[in-house]
Amino acid sequence: xxxxxxxxxxxxxxxxxxxxxxxxxxxxxxxxxxxxxxxxxxxxxxxxxxxxxxxxxxxxxxxxxxxxxxxxxxxxxxxxxxxxxxxxxxxxxxxxxxxxxxxxxxxxxxxxxxxxxxxxxxxxxxxxxxxxxxxxxxxxxxxxxxxxxxxxxxxxxxxxxxx
Numbered sequence: 001x002x003x004x005x006x007x008x009x010x011x012x013x014x015x016x017x018x019x020x021x022x023x024x025x026x027x028x029x030x031x032x033x034x035x036x037x038x039x040x041x042x043x044x045x046x047x048x049x050x051x052x053x054x055x056x057x058x059x060x061x062x063x064x065x066x067x068x069x070x071x072x073x074x075x076x077x078x079x080x081x082x083x084x085x086x087x088x089x090x091x092x093x094x095x096x097x098x099x100x101x102x103x104x105x106x107x108x109x110x111x112x113x114x115x116x117x118x119x120x121x122x123x124x125x126x127x128x129x130x131x132x133x134x135x136x137x138x139x140x141x142x143x144x145x146x147x148x149x150x151x152x153x154x155x156x157x158x159x160x161x162x163x
Contacts, residue, residue, distance in 0.1 A: 009038070010025070012035065012038065013025040013030075016038070020042055020043075022041060022042055029048045029050070030048065050090065052085055055087070055090075056091070056094060061091065061094050062094050062097070065095055065100065066098055068095070068098075069100070070100065070101055070102075070156070071094075071095040071101070072152070073092065073102060073104050073105070074105040075087060075088050075106050076106065076107045077106055077108040077109070077110065078104055078109050078116060079110035079112055079113050080110070082115075082116050083115055083116060083119045088121060089116065089121070092120030093120055095120065101122045101123075102122050102123075103121075103122065103124075103125060104116065104124050105125045105127060105145070106124065106125075107128060108126065109124050125152055126148070127144040127145050127147070128144065
């Protein structure tokens with residue numbers, strides 16, 4: 001099914017280029033949501049932008065981060081896909097402009113998540129302290145996050161004593 005869909009989207013991109021003169025084939029995000037971005041670009045002359053970039057600008061994040069000692073960001077799950085425009089990497093880019101270390105907190109951290117270290121994340125912390133179902137984690141989310149924040153604060157205190 002994936003192969004069929006990929007071929008259909010590739011054909012769609014060829015037709016758009018041929019008939020409308022718009023090259024949408026290799027635009028990042030154009031194939032997301034079943035090609036919604038490509039359709040918007042082809043027929044409405046839309047310009048795609050990463051959602052995290054829009055949020056960073058709208059919130060004035062750069063001004064809020066400047067002068068901080070540490071930035072903590074988060075995501076439900078961190079894996080190798082996180083580097084492709086997800087919030088933690090966008091936040092890390094802003095923090096790195098000012099040389100600020102970044103800690104990412106997540107509900108889950110996959111085996112391939114270490115790639116985020118090459119993209120501005122300095123440390124990872126899971127809020128899940130033991131095996132549990134997604135339903136359990138969601139129901140206990142507030143407490144799990146609070147407990148993880150305490151663990152982070154304690155680790156920072158230990159680190160400051162080592163320096």
